[in-house]
Amino acid sequence: MDQAKIEKIKNLPEYQKLVKERSGLAWKLSIAMLVVYYGYIMLLAFDPAFFTTIISGEYVSIGFPVGVAIIIFAFLLTGYYVRKANSDFDELTAKIKKEVE
């Protein structure tokens, strides 16, 4: 990639928007995942009694729905990112490519 092309792409409003929006979303979602996971680990470490709460009948403790919810949360996060990227980001990328190629 030569310098002229780099300068051209860098100054495209679509490119700036793409970088800003994608980075923002990627970091936000990453932090959400980390907070949920390490929050769970910290809760296990510092308040193990919480996980002995029985929420249904005599045997279903709160830990089960919480654990499964984290797995589903991880999947939903990836789904959200992919949906957003497939529509917004790919559209911006296509515009950038059209401008320079």
Added chain:
Amino acid sequence: MSQLMKLLASFSMLALLPVAAFAAGDIQGGAKAEEVNFPAIVMFVIFVGLTLFITYWAAQRTKSAKDFYAAGGGITGFQNGLALAGDYMSAASFLGITGMVYLKGYDGLIFAIGFLVGWPIMLFLMSERLRNLGKFTFADVAAYRFKQTPIRVLAAFGGIAVVILYLIAQMVGAGKLIELLFGLDFNYAVLMVGALIIAYVTFGGMLATTWVQIIKAVLLLSGATFIAIMVMYQMGFSFETLFKTAVDNRGGDMNILFSGGFVSDPINAISLGIALMFGTAGLPHILMRFFTVPDAKEARKSVFYATGFIGYFYILAFIIGFGAVAMVVGSEYFAGDKLVGGNNMAAIHLSHVVGGDYFLGFISAVAFATILAVVSGLTLAGASALSHDIYANVINKNATEAQETKVARIATLAIGGLAILFGIGFKDQNIAFVVALAFTIAASANFPVLIMSMFWSGMTTRGAVIGGWLGLISAVVMVVLGPVVWTQILDMGAAIVPYKFPALFTVIIAFVGIWFFSITDKSARGKEDRDGFEAQFIRSQTGIGAEGASSH
């Protein structure tokens, strides 16, 4: 305290099972050949026949280097999602996680979650950039704007070290599992695995390896789904009944419903979490799969599917583990008060309870197929590091594609041969440490260099090389001084480093090393490295200039 350490050690060992293998001794009592299991052999022969046919089909289509390393870049996001999940759901994952839930109950679920959460992070921060920048191996990305030789050597070394360590664990585990399930002698089992994977990889390259992985993933997911549904059917589709039956079988001990307190030491828990999360993002055979799809869009879709399959699989594994506590009660499954073959056989015994001899045969064959698929992926990743990074980018920079592909095939033979030798050589050794070592190296050498090369404009060749080697060496030293090698294997008393996975420290050492030796780098090469970031960044964001799929 020593009780806690032991518990932590056993947990952290199990922790790596999904991506690794059985360390020696995980399948207790498996060393003795059992009677021949005919349904399993029939299923297995069908599977091998099918995979060899696929290899033949793939061999017709594997002409260029791109075909060999990256299946021509023509794998779809959905297919790659299955293949990624397949790489992650090893036999050890299936048997290890279910075995852990069988033994410890709820704590098994905590571990399964630890394995999953690295995937979304990999999607958000890495997958698209990797696809846009790379060609065949992760070193293509790590070395993108830097002086090629030192970074390629570092990346290849880190990559091959991880692959070889994994292969040792896989091969020893495979031999023991096959001995137990099929009644086949250990050495023959290892030879057979070695011969088959050499055939898949040498002739069929990435295309065959990917399809073997996809078929196995589908078989494993279907088999696990069937077991889980049968368990829930027997329990009237009530978790209350499932948990009650399980607790009753444990003499009314409710503790399997709660955390056994393995995270009572937060430093250990966080260190383990970092090893899992960053280690996954530094595994060469996983990273390589991002180059098999045509573009960044398919790369990101593949992680979405992989996350879904892996998450689903862990939920099944959890039900299967509790199902085994509740339903594996017949005396024929026990030797004394222990499960025949050890706790990791819980899912296998459960498959017999819910589906009889034929279903047991099916699940055994699936477990074997899983080993073959994972070992093939590892072998291909190791061979690529040798042929693409070392041969074509360091030794003979003018190598033609034909020469490179030829070297890749020879390297496959060499790594396959090594896998057989190590499998037999380490048969009776305590290999528990190799898994900790592989993961810690992946997290502390491969991952920091790779991620910093994509995100930090200030990184220079000098910083990457010194930081990467510091991470690698500190990983080896701290694992050797840790509880498994120092205390258990060398018998030197209390461990100097009290963490089985010292990743928390070694990852920081690597990042600080990269940062410090980059900012203090005043060389002309350093300036060139920093200046190159802009072009790399634009390509990583837009895919302009990225490798396309081959035409056929």
